[in-house]
Amino acid sequence: MTPGQLYGLYAVLVLLAGGVYLAMPAERPAALHRRLSVAGFLVAAGGLVWLGFYLVQWLGAGEEGRVFFAIFSVLAIAAAIRVVTHRRPVYSAVYLVLVVLATTGLCVLAAADFLAAALVIVYGGAILVTYVFVIMLAQQRGDAPYDVYSREPFAAVVLSFALLAATTQAMVSVDPIAEHAAQARELVHDGLSVGRLDRQDAGPTEKRKDRQDAGPTHAVTGPTDAVAGPTDAVAGPTHTVAGPTHSAADRTPAAADRVGTAQAEAKELGNVRMVGRVLMGRYMIAVQLAGILMLVAMAGAIAVARKRIEHEYWTPFEQSQAEPRPRTGGRHVEPFVKVERREHR
Amino acid sequence: MSIVNVYVLVGAILFAIGLMGFLARRNLIVMFLATEVMFQGVILNLVGFGIRYGNLTGQAFSLFLIVIAAVEAGLALGLIMLLYRRTGTLDAEEWQRMKG
Numbered sequence: 438m439t440p441g442q443l444y445g446l447y448a449v450l451v452l453l454a455g456g457v458y459l460a461m462p463a464e465r466p467a468a469l470h471r472r473l474s475v476a477g478f479l480v481a482a483g484g485l486v487w488l489g490f491y492l493v494q495w496l497g498a499g500e501e502g503r504v505f506f507a508i509f510s511v512l513a514i515a516a517a518i519r520v521v522t523h524r525r526p527v528y529s530a531v532y533l534v535l536v537v538l539a540t541t542g543l544c545v546l547a548a549a550d551f552l553a554a555a556l557v558i559v560y561g562g563a564i565l566v567t568y569v570f571v572i573m574l575a576q577q578r579g580d581a582p583y584d585v586y587s588r589e590p591f592a593a594v595v596l597s598f599a600l601l602a603a604t605t606q607a608m609v610s611v612d613p614i615a616e617h618a619a620q621a622r623e624l625v626h627d628g629l630s631v632g633r634l635d636r637q638d639a640g641p642t643e644k645r646k647d648r649q650d651a652g653p654t655h656a657v658t659g660p661t662d663a664v665a666g667p668t669d670a671v672a673g674p675t676h677t678v679a680g681p682t683h684s685a686a687d688r689t690p691a692a693a694d695r696v697g698t699a700q701a702e703a704k705e706l707g708n709v710r711m712v713g714r715v716l717m718g719r720y721m722i723a724v725q726l727a728g729i730l731m732l733v734a735m736a737g738a739i740a741v742a743r744k745r746i747e748h749e750y751w752t753p754f755e756q757s758q759a760e761p762r763p764r765t766g767g768r769h770v771e772p773f774v775k776v777e778r779r780e781h782r
Numbered sequence: 783m784s785i786v787n788v789y790v791l792v793g794a795i796l797f798a799i800g801l802m803g804f805l806a807r808r809n810l811i812v813m814f815l816a817t818e819v820m821f822q823g824v825i826l827n828l829v830g831f832g833i834r835y836g837n838l839t840g841q842a843f844s845l846f847l848i849v850i851a852a853v854e855a856g857l858a859l860g861l862i863m864l865l866y867r868r869t870g871t872l873d874a875e876e877w878q879r880m881k882g
Contacts, residue, residue, distance in 0.1 A: 446791075450795075453795070453799075457799065457802060461806055462807075492788055495787070495788065496784075496785065496788065506785075506788055510788065510792040513792065513796060513822070513826075514792065514795055514796065514799065517796050517799045517800065517819045517822075518799060520799075520803065520812075520815055520816065520819055521799055521800070521802060521803030521806075521807070521812075521816055521819070522803075526809055526811050526812050526815070529812050529815050530815060533815050533818055533819065536796070536819055536822050537822060540822045540825060540826060543789070543792070543826060543829070544825075544826075544829055547789070547829050547830075547832070547833055549829055549832070549841050549844075551841070551845075552825075552829065552841045552844050552845065555845060555848055556825070556848065559848050559852055560818075560848065560851070563852060564818070564851065564852050564855045567855060567856065567859060568811065568814075568815065568855065568859065571811060571859045571862065571863065572811055574863065575811070575862070575863065575866045575872055577871075577872075581809070581871070581872070581873075582873075583808035583809050583871070583872060583873035583874070583875070584808075584809050584812075586808065587806040587807055587808060588805070588806055588807075588808055588874075588875070589805075589806065590806045592805075593801075593802045593805035593806035594802055594806070596802075596805070597798040597799070597801040597802040597805065598798060598802075600798060600801070601794055601795060601797075601798035604794045604798075605791065605794060608787060608790055608791065608794070609787065711838055712838055712841055712842065712845075715837075715838040715839070715841075715842050716842050716845065719839075719842075720842050720846075723842075723846060727846055727849045727850075730849070730850075730853060731849060731852075731853055734853040734854075734856060734857055735856070737857060737860075738856045738857050738860045741857070741860040741861060741864060742860045742863065742864075752868055752869065754868070754869055754870035755867060755868070758870075
């Protein structure tokens with residue numbers, strides 16, 4: 438990635454930051470705020486279009502569906518900006534559904550079919566529905582002040598985009614410390630691995646269970662994909678790899694055979710079965726722990742929701758909400774149901 | 783710049799936007815919606831690393847992450863309802879001064 442492109446990426450991030458800052462709810466007169474937020478959206482949209490062009494350019498001509506990467510990425514970021522800047526919580530929840538759908542699209546492009554389906558079902562179908570219900574239960578009449586104003590938006594925008602710039606910098610340029618660490622790791626692994634562990638390739642596969650810990654440590658300090666071109670070109674449909682590594686590092690014929698058959702097997706079985714194998718094979722204990730966690734959390738949520746507070750500890754708001762008990766003097770009186778009409782705007 | 787960089791970059795941008803929403807908004811529910819946006823960024827990150835290393839660890843971890851997100855959403859919303867019952871408002875600034 439050329440320095441010009443890197444600075445262009447920073448400019449895109451600055452445009453996004455500026456747009457989001459202008460669009461955040463703030464203490465301004467309404468007309469000015471409307472104009473500024475429209476200006477903010479235009480600025481952010483410009484940044485996003487620029488980012489889309491960059492993504493299409495960076496993916497190169499080798500990727501057939503690169504336009505879809507750009508479309509889904511831009512859609513996800515635009516919807517995320519709307520989640521964060523919209524004044525009404527219900528719209529924030531709906532835009533979050535759009536973020537989830539765009540993320541699902543990106544997962545499908547990565548051949549992560551099961552993950553995509555799980556995201557739609559669990560996030561869109563359960564979590565966000567719960568959010569919408571709670572928003573409806575806890576809503577105020579009209580625009581509440583805490584929706585119209587935000588806390589220190591400038592500091593928040595500056596800090597989070599500084600973090601983003603640092604992350605981007607770490608991702609796209611190679612810094613000498615990471616290179617040194619990568620070389621040190623190479624020396625350690627040279628004696629252990631089947632082939633030479635190049636900088637851009639993988640560690641763990643399902644077949645090499647004893648060397649599992651080698652992989653994830655590579656990911657932390659990122660020696661980047663500066664030489665990653667060949668890696669992605671080796672396995673033809675790059676993203677359908679399920680089990681084994683698709684690196685160029687396994688140069689021994691036996692390893693190459695193993696990779697080839699494993700890839701063919703993965704393609705035949707499909708993503709869902711391979712994910713099932715991984716989950717139930719390698720991560721069985723984690724699955725059980727996740728189940729226990731869900732059980733505990735469910736019990737906790739029920740306990741929290743059922744909590745009754747004694748009368749003498751009621752706050753003034755709760756006292757105002759309490760229904761006065763009718764004095765019937767022994768007669769049976771039909772309960773009078775008060776229907777309250779609330780104006781929704 | 784390969785496909786992995788695209789995933790990691792978009793994941794980082796989503797994370798930053800979610801972080802910004804969490805810091806700046808006052809409505810408790812919208813703050814938690816911003817954390818959900820952060821989760822989406824992390825999921826994209828994990829999928830990208832799954833492509834990079836050529837295995838399904840990233841996707842498996844993403845599934846566990848969905849579990850955690852669901853659980854956290856349930857508990858957080860329960861607590862938010864409790865807080866709302868206490869004060870009648872969803873404002874986070876209401877709880878700024880913690881009474882010991």
